[in-house]
Amino acid sequence: MAEVNIICIGCPLGCTATLTIGDGGEVAAITGCECKAGEKYVVEEYKNPVRVLTATVVTQGSPQPLLPVRTAVPIPKAKLLPGMKVLAKTRVKPPVKIGDVVIPNLLDTGIDVASTSDLAI
Numbered sequence: 001m002a003e004v005n006i007i008c009i010g011c012p013l014g015c016t017a018t019l020t021i022g023d024g025g026e027v028a029a030i031t032g033c034e035c036k037a038g039e040k041y042v043v044e045e046y047k048n049p050v051r052v053l054t055a056t057v058v059t060q061g062s063p064q065p066l067l068p069v070r071t072a073v074p075i076p077k078a079k080l081l082p083g084m085k086v087l088a089k090t091r092v093k094p095p096v097k098i099g100d101v102v103i104p105n106l107l108d109t110g111i112d113v114a115s116t117s118d119l120a121i
Contacts, residue, residue, distance in 0.1 A: 001028065008033060010041035017042040050074035053083050057090045057102060059119060067092050068116045069102050079107050087113070094119045 004019045013034050019042060020029040027046060033039045044050075052074050056066040075083060083106055092102055096119035103113035 004046060006042045006045050008038040008041050010037045011035060013038070019043070019046055021046075049077040051077050051080060053080055053087075053106075053113070054116075055084060055087050057087050057092050060091050060093050062094045062119055062121060064119055067096060067102070067119050069113050070116055071106065072112050072114055075106065075109050075111050079109060082107055083113075092119065094121045 001023065002021045004021055006017050006019065008015045008017050015033050015038050017030055017032040017038065019027050020031075022028040027043055030039050030042060033042060052071055054068070054070040056068050059065060059067050069087070071083075086103065086106060090103060092115075096102070096115045098115055098118055100115045101112045102115055105111070106113050
């Protein structure tokens with residue numbers, strides 16, 4: 001058995017949860033959470049941590065040098081650095097509206113990267 005500590009961000013309490021992990025990698029026990037939502041969050045964070053990727057991409061043909069973008073939903077944490085490498089190679093030309101897909105299906109995740117700002121000519 002092993003223990004893993006995770007700080008819960010499921011609510012404003014910010015509980016420090018301790019997960020007891022069995023020999024097979026399953027969560028055997030959870031302590032330190034003050035609510036059921038926290039228990040759910042820390043188990044998901046242990047099993048499959050995900051994050052929203054927020055960044056900028058370089059523009060071409062616009063006075064605005066960078067365009068802010070983000071994934072539509074969280075992606076696996078392990079895909080953040082490879083995703084950033086894709087974004088670093090991406091060039092966007094105007095016009096672009098808020099919500100326009102800049103990169104469809106990032107890294108075959110089925111998740112799109114969309115603009116969070118307009119890009120004018």
